[in-house]
Amino acid sequence: MTEDHYIFPLSTVLFPGGALPLKxxxxxxxxxxxxxxxxxxxxxxxxxREGGEVGEPAVPETIGCLATIERWDMPHxxxxxxxxxGGERFRLLERRVAANGLMSGSIERLPADTPAPRVDAxxxxxxxxxxxxxxxxxxxxxxxxDDATWVGCRLAEVLPLDAQVRQTLLEVPDAAERLDRLRExxxxxxLVVKDDNV
Numbered sequence: 648m649t650e651d652h653y654i655f656p657l658s659t660v661l662f663p664g665g666a667l668p669l670k671x672x673x674x675x676x677x678x679x680x681x682x683x684x685x686x687x688x689x690x691x692x693x694x695x696r697e698g699g700e701v702g703e704p705a706v707p708e709t710i711g712c713l714a715t716i717e718r719w720d721m722p723h724x725x726x727x728x729x730x731x732x733g734g735e736r737f738r739l740l741e742r743r744v745a746a747n748g749l750m751s752g753s754i755e756r757l758p759a760d761t762p763a764p765r766v767d768a769x770x771x772x773x774x775x776x777x778x779x780x781x782x783x784x785x786x787x788x789x790x791x792x793d794d795a796t797w798v799g800c801r802l803a804e805v806l807p808l809d810a811q812v813r814q815t816l817l818e819v820p821d822a823a824e825r826l827d828r829l830r831e832x833x834x835x836x837x838l839v840v841k842d843d844n845v
Contacts, residue, residue, distance in 0.1 A: 653690040662817060666731075669728070691739065710737070713736075736817065737756050760821060763823035767795070770829050795822035
């Protein structure tokens, strides 16, 4: 089943459950924000494949994540400060650009991750260390350290990864495979020791 939503191309990747703070000042996105707040509807966030966040409409990746506005403020006219939360992943099937440059498109929501029987121990240990260092307040509550999708998404957000690597991790439909890829990155970076028994 397809749905129509506004599409917000950004230079960041949003994962399910992730927090997305935004400052909205371009007129096209102010209009989008007003409609999303008024109608309590999400918008789609896609990584920019070509172009920039400001100016001419960018070309987005086709796999993105829906975002729902949780909190908003307008400190002065012409500026929205938002906190949005990542929802379901989606595939962008068709996109349209309005005269004001605001993009919308037809999307299909993607199924939830194939669940993993367990959370990879190395990935979990690294995430726990990061949570201890930066503080629980920087992570969405409740902490779901026994959920492979939650652990994989949070680790993909906080590790210093290239945006295209994050995009690849977002596109993985299997929680265990995402953690496998993250473990390989951690091994490559020397953050965990390879265990041939895993």
